[in-house]
Amino acid sequence: MSRLRDALQAGRFVVTGEVAPPLGTDLSGLERSVELLGPWCEALNVTDNQGATLHLSSLAASRALLEMGAEPIFQQTCRDRNRLALQSDLLAAWTFGLENLLAVTGDDPRHGDHPEAKGVFDIDSTHLIGIAKGMNDGHDMIGRELDGDTDFFVGGALFPEAEPWDIAMERAEQKVRAGAQFFQTQAFFDPEALGRTVERMHAIGAKVIAGVLVLRSPRTIDFINNRLAGLMVPEHVSRRIKGAADAKEEAIAFATEQVRIAREFADGVHVMPLGLDARVPEILGGAGLRPRG
């Protein structure tokens, strides 16, 4: 059973983290992340060629995480595989024991390390969510009965501060109608926007795990603002961290405050440590959370 689903359904505030599969076959980095984040997190997202750059597959890395004793959230993008491949990987995921799915569109290849690659986008994230739900109901996307079904806990991505906000919310509602049960959000900065987003999603029965980014350095902030799609660090946050005597410590303090705010409004927090995995216990503990019992 998905621990993440159990916790959310029981109304417990959940913590999820994120690990990046390596460019290569050495799993020791993953292991270190799991050791640091595992005790605090219900589940850990395993990214799928994040930023359209080549990494070990999410499927293999998710399986490795399971073997390391962590609960993975298997991420699938629609960028690299057509509907046949996505579906067979979903079936593979279930046979591997992966129970949580985060279905996302995926960054465009022209922003990644293989800009010559063809972006597949045969189906979109709404379709993928619908396919996973269909597999839970025992059939593939064309309605053929599965010999052995799945029981994925299906999630999508959500952007609480995206403008036009109504359009972003309509889009999220579309995902819920397709079968999304939970959302993990892009990093939030505006508590008010997070609050009304959660309210709107709760009204249709979806759980919201709020994203918190550890803005570890001025360079990180610049990278996010200039290169990362769908996210902007607001000026007042940027000023605060860049202007601090020790930017890294200020980023830790800021992330801790964000986790506290998430506790107030959301069903959980998704911590993206950007390499500062070792500081995550401090951030979560500082916000009054404890390691998983």
Place this chain on the structure above:
Amino acid sequence: MIITKPRDWARINAELDSIGARRVFVMGCGQCATVAGTGGEPEVLRAKAILEQHGREVTGWAIGEVTCHSGGMRSEVRKHHGDVETADAVLVLSCGAGVQTVADLTGKPVFPGLESAFLGNVVRHGMFEERCQMCGECVLGVTGGICPVTTCPKGLLNGPCGGMWGGKCEVLTDRECTHVRIRRRLAAQGRTVGGALAPKDHSKKLKPGSVNLRAEKAAKHAADTRPEHGTPGADTKGGQR
């Protein structure tokens, strides 16, 4: 119309050199490539000059009226038969469709002088934009006349994706997100997106595409003239052909 772009001359020359072509016939196109400013008379003459600079002889040149049209091109090629025959190669300044027509009709080694880019709208003189990918299953009726398959860089049927920011596209950051445009236009018309669009049926667009109106007409005629339709019998069919 089909939008073409100039092809790198280093590639053109390398391909001509690969068969040792010294004598070249140049064919342009009076239709799309003329409008695109890539294969009309000025461009054909420029190509001629460049070929000559590289020490090649241009045996002749022509602008096909519509270079992808086999019937029209048959007479065009016939008109220039001598010049084409004495050439080692034909350089075609048209889209890939035209290049293949010329290849079929001349039997000569034929080389593309342009790159085929997209099916383009002429937004203004000299400004072309891709608005249709000819996907074979039009969704414009439910997307406010804005094609997400083509104008969303990811071709997403349902959006916006997570990269949309301030109503702008993640990939082409100076452009409004296609899905925001669609939703705004529909709203202005008192309409909504409604449910998610189903995944595209790519079997509607299998390669190579082919339409045969003659065969369709013949089949319809055959059906109409069957005895059960009360029209002339099977024996008259042959006579009518």
